[in-house]
Amino acid sequence: MNPARRCSALLSQACISKLEGSATRRAFSPASAVLPSRCHYPGGEKVGRQLKSLGASTTVPGHNVNVSVCPMGNNSSRLLSALAQTLNSIPLDQTEENLDQKDVIELDPDQLLRESKEALRRRPARPRRDLIYPKDAVPCRHKLGPSIRVIQWNILAQALGEGKDGFIRCPLEALNWKERKYLILEEILTYRPDIVCLQEVDHYYDTFQPIMASLGYHGSFLAKPWSPCLDVEQNNGPDGCALFYRRSRFSLQTTINLRLSAMMLPTNQVAIVQVLNCRLTGQQLCVAVTHLKARSGWERLRSAQGADLLQSLQSLTAKNRGSHVQSGGTNPLVVCGDLNAEPSEDVYRRFRSSPLGLDSAYKLLSTDGQTEPPYTTWKIRSSGESCSTLDYIWYTRNVLSVDCLLDIPTEEQIGPDRLPSFHYPSDHLSLLCDISFREAL
Structure with missing residues (x-):
């Protein structure tokens, strides 16, 4: 080593x-x-x-x-240059939480979005994606408060994209961080989510945390214990999971960082779990983000990791039961992640059959409401082409409702060279849905 x-x-x-x-x-x-x-x-x-x-x-x-x-x-951005100067003036022993709440400038999201588009003017536009409204969505009169927008995205670690993943149809120029970061920010700023769940984040402290804090979000990050990014020369540190929530919408009750286990042994995969209090409704919402073990041959390990996470969530939601519990005696729960598992795998079945009452939001895009999208990642490596459904947003179906979802780009929109590309920054598609608390019946 x-x-x-x-x-x-x-x-x-x-x-x-x-x-x-x-x-x-x-x-x-x-x-x-x-x-x-x-x-x-x-x-x-x-x-x-x-x-x-x-x-x-x-x-x-x-x-x-x-x-x-x-x-x-990238010093071409006035906003980001000012933000960098602010960061350089902050004492290094300041905690992440303090950095979220003071000593940072406020960014105008519309201006930052315009700057992102200007920085990307030489690149083709991102694929157009529409919001789809399920035909059997819960009527507004049975919901508590406005929708909560959640985005789930494996953004592709910079060190892996440039140094290990070997996307043979993607030019290295397309992976240049100075521009690729704007593609990622543009996606987030376009949809203005209330909760952001990310995987493969290796630019948290120098990019995402300060920018998101200045946009009004609180952020948490947990690195993999043995990140493959560290095997790449000129890396930016280990990659991991990040979870952001909008401070104007939520307050934080509890944060739990988990190193997932398999057969009582710790593994290299992690999860962040937070219990949030919704300021508009007074309801609690438990949110988790994770990234399970990749590649074929590791199905049993992924299943064990999923079981460990689900058990932790059961214990946490049981402790937080009380006046905030919705109909059916279940705490509202959203689990976002790159599970690295197709719907045919055992870990998917574990989530679907869990006592937590979870369902996969993106099944609602299908005509029967029971089928996952054909893909959430599509890439070409030297080993061949891979088109798979690996990313999910799970929610407690009896206490939360899905109001709309961001559709999946077509093969034509993605293009023959697949992902990542000049017009899309990751080999994984972002997933987004609006959810609401169901009114107790």
Whole structure:
């Protein structure tokens, strides 16, 4: 194992061990990380660079490493340049939560969207996608409050896209972070979600956290203990899951960071679970984001990871039962994730048959309401073409209703070179739906 990856793993393991000893576990912030003493080795500059990219305050013995917040990367943006200057003036020992709530400038989402479009003017437009309204949607008179917009998206880690995934039909120029980040922001800003669930995030601290905070979101991030991004030269640190919610719509009750287990053994996959209080309705909503083990041959591991997550969610929702529980005695729950599993896999059946009463939102796009989309990811690697349904938004069907969903682009819209591309930043499609609390009957 290379030394940089070993140090990252040690940091993550120390963090997770600490988190597991607490009933209510806060999201790990690398700003408080200390480099383990066993990581004294030649080449410490690389670890310093990796921790620097995370915003960590540390010293690598024997080397001059001046750690500061990573720049935004594209000085052509007035908004982002101002934001970068603000970040560079913030003490490094400041916590993620504090950074969310003070010492950040407010960004105008419309102006940032215009800047994103300007930065992308030489690229073809993103595929047009329409909002589809299910024919059997619950009537408005049976809903509590306005809809909550949720987006689920594996955004493709920058280090993996450029260094490991091998998208043979996608030019490296299309994966340039200085422009690709604007494609990702454009997608989010276009739909203005209340909750954002992301996977393969390796630019959290230098891009997504500060920008989303300045747009009014609170964010949490949890890195994989053994991120494959660290095997790539010039990486930006480990990738992981991120969860954002709009502060004007929700307040936070509980955050739990999970390292998923299989057969009592910890694995490399993680999940963030948060219990939110809706400011408009007074209802509680539990939201989870995860990313299960990839590739064929690991079906049993994915099933075990899914079972572990579902068990944790059952325990959490049982503890939070009370006046906020809806009809049927079930807490409202939304689980977003790249499960890396087709609907034929056992882990999908676990979610569908769980005592939590979960259903998959995107089945509602089908004519029978029982069939998943034909694909949520479509890519071409040297090993061949892969067109699969791996991404899902699950919801408790008896207490939440799905009001509308973002449709899936056609094969023609995606194009013959598939994803990612100049007009789409990830090999996975974003999923989006509006959900509402059902009125108790």
